[in-house]
Amino acid sequence: MTNSFKRVVTTLLTATLLAGCTGSKSSANLKAGTYTASAEGKNGDVTVQVEFDTSSIKSVTVTEQNETPDIAGGALQQIPEEIVKQQSVAVDTVSGATLTSTAIINAVKDTIKQAGGNDDTFTAKQEATKKEKQTYEADIAIVGAGAAGLSAALRATEAGMHVIVLEKAASIGFSNGAVAGGPATAANQVQAAEGQEVSVETLFKKQYAWSRGTVNALLLKKIVEEGGPLIDDMVNMGLQATLRPDNYGAGFRARLRLTVKGEERFKFIQDYVEQQGGEFLFNTTGEHVVLNDDGIVTGVTGTTSDGTPIEVNAKAVLLSTGGYLGNKALLAEKFGDLGIVPLGSTLSTGDGIAMAKEAGGVEEKNSFSLIFNEFAGENEKSDGWQKNDNLKYAIYGGLLVNGNGDRFMNEEIMATKPLAGGEETLRQGYFYSIIDQSYLEGMSTVGIYDYLGQPADWYVGKMTQEGKILNATGEQLDTAIEQGWAFKADTIEELAEKVNMPDLVDTVNTYNTMAANKQDTLFYKSPYFLTPISTGPFYAFQYQSSAWGTLGGVKVDDQLRVITNDFKAIPGLYAAGVDAGSAFTTPYYDNEGAAFGTSLSSGSLAGKEMAKYVQEAK
Numbered sequence: 001m002t003n004s005f006k007r008v009v010t011t012l013l014t015a016t017l018l019a020g021c022t023g024s025k026s027s028a029n030l031k032a033g034t035y036t037a038s039a040e041g042k043n044g045d046v047t048v049q050v051e052f053d054t055s056s057i058k059s060v061t062v063t064e065q066n067e068t069p070d071i072a073g074g075a076l077q078q079i080p081e082e083i084v085k086q087q088s089v090a091v092d093t094v095s096g097a098t099l100t101s102t103a104i105i106n107a108v109k110d111t112i113k114q115a116g117g118n119d120d121t122f123t124a125k126q127e128a129t130k131k132e133k134q135t136y137e138a139d140i141a142i143v144g145a146g147a148a149g150l151s152a153a154l155r156a157t158e159a160g161m162h163v164i165v166l167e168k169a170a171s172i173g174f175s176n177g178a179v180a181g182g183p184a185t186a187a188n189q190v191q192a193a194e195g196q197e198v199s200v201e202t203l204f205k206k207q208y209a210w211s212r213g214t215v216n217a218l219l220l221k222k223i224v225e226e227g228g229p230l231i232d233d234m235v236n237m238g239l240q241a242t243l244r245p246d247n248y249g250a251g252f253r254a255r256l257r258l259t260v261k262g263e264e265r266f267k268f269i270q271d272y273v274e275q276q277g278g279e280f281l282f283n284t285t286g287e288h289v290v291l292n293d294d295g296i297v298t299g300v301t302g303t304t305s306d307g308t309p310i311e312v313n314a315k316a317v318l319l320s321t322g323g324y325l326g327n328k329a330l331l332a333e334k335f336g337d338l339g340i341v342p343l344g345s346t347l348s349t350g351d352g353i354a355m356a357k358e359a360g361g362v363e364e365k366n367s368f369s370l371i372f373n374e375f376a377g378e379n380e381k382s383d384g385w386q387k388n389d390n391l392k393y394a395i396y397g398g399l400l401v402n403g404n405g406d407r408f409m410n411e412e413i414m415a416t417k418p419l420a421g422g423e424e425t426l427r428q429g430y431f432y433s434i435i436d437q438s439y440l441e442g443m444s445t446v447g448i449y450d451y452l453g454q455p456a457d458w459y460v461g462k463m464t465q466e467g468k469i470l471n472a473t474g475e476q477l478d479t480a481i482e483q484g485w486a487f488k489a490d491t492i493e494e495l496a497e498k499v500n501m502p503d504l505v506d507t508v509n510t511y512n513t514m515a516a517n518k519q520d521t522l523f524y525k526s527p528y529f530l531t532p533i534s535t536g537p538f539y540a541f542q543y544q545s546s547a548w549g550t551l552g553g554v555k556v557d558d559q560l561r562v563i564t565n566d567f568k569a570i571p572g573l574y575a576a577g578v579d580a581g582s583a584f585t586t587p588y589y590d591n592e593g594a595a596f597g598t599s600l601s602s603g604s605l606a607g608k609e610m611a612k613y614v615q616e617a618k
Contacts, residue, residue: 147177155607185227297572364581372422405501
């Protein structure tokens, strides 16, 4: 899809009532005509134009919207069509585009009232008819078309396997892999072109040392070895990639920047697989791994978005569904009931983990964590960190406190290793940044790096914060206070009362003493992060943990085979990406791009291993 798809005031996606349509008509006596209404979507208002005759909806047209094309495209097309077809607003939303779907539905409801209808007009839901099961034959079935699933499909297809990929979304443009910045891999041509090649040894030693022995070392080594050749092959096939700077002090430039986002990023893989006879079953959720009486995998079952049951008979199955960021119950089970603010794909609801466990696999117990937001804090009451700069104090190294008003960590970790450092905040539920007026104004005039005096030791600050000035005062601050996640008071005592923090006054007094002495006697953070909180008014900003994705999955061996509780591999069952718990550590690796790189490379390894297994079984 082109960028013009995203522009406002584009007239497109008209659904017209066709002769012979079987949708049930309203009995209402409507005022025939064309009506317009808007409702809030993901990125602003979605406007529709709806044409009525005296008893039916003739057409629904989306006339204005600013939704993200690769995410919202399915909803923008399907929802108007279904409303006209079913003559009802009681239609199913499109997976991955719930906000856009709901916006269209709500706007159409508004036009119904304009035409003289009421809340009950066009609300009947068509009875679902039982669908006949669709059966497919393949050598390998892959559940999930994210980074791992696509690279596995590529490698398995190259090995001569007939591959079928089941994907819950409407295209390959919905996964984290389709939109993330770029993967960290070793020894590839993009690095070599700039004289910055990172060896397998360097990347492996960095990640394995950080894991402190909590990952499968042999598996990690194989995954790191896969990365370079995979990137080279994909670049030769059309992947657009450049080399990113070393923003977080890894000591090398392993991470690439993938310049294309959405469906087009990896479309060359889909095209190649389909050209070789492979298939992609979109809008299809994988549900169960099929085992024979001997416990050997024989396929996978699932359901399409229209309720059609499907079964893929296959000799090997890969589970690569992208974790569980969209599964609120599982997030609460692992991390508490407060709520994690999702930044990545919420289509990932733990399906792969559940399917593996149902088939006899077990969780890798120590692998559960999050890939934290390295740019800001978050709060579900807010409009998001990209729209309100007051969410960014979380990563600046200033005073952070818990709900009692006590310091709970060395805040410098958030300023130097925010991807991994969020583990500390996860233990607290809500956490708060406490600042004064001087700090607030400093962020909006010179920015944090200059405000702290351009500290030479703060490498990450120079790389990521130099010259970055916030738009945090005025309307953004007023909005934060109105939304209920920011608090302002003339004194620290008044602020403590507003946020109900019994220990805050003592904490600030102690902190100011340490700032005056330039010595953190509690957590020993660098003195340049110790700025006094002394100039009123004073502010508290409430944050929640936010994440691009989840870590934690099932136990796998060095071939990515799913392992049972008695440490035996389930024949034919594999897991890759973040569904493979044994490849990821908690807290998250401290080199950026690690999850993306590990996911891509693990898929490549899985594709080869599955092809080998199938060939040997023939």
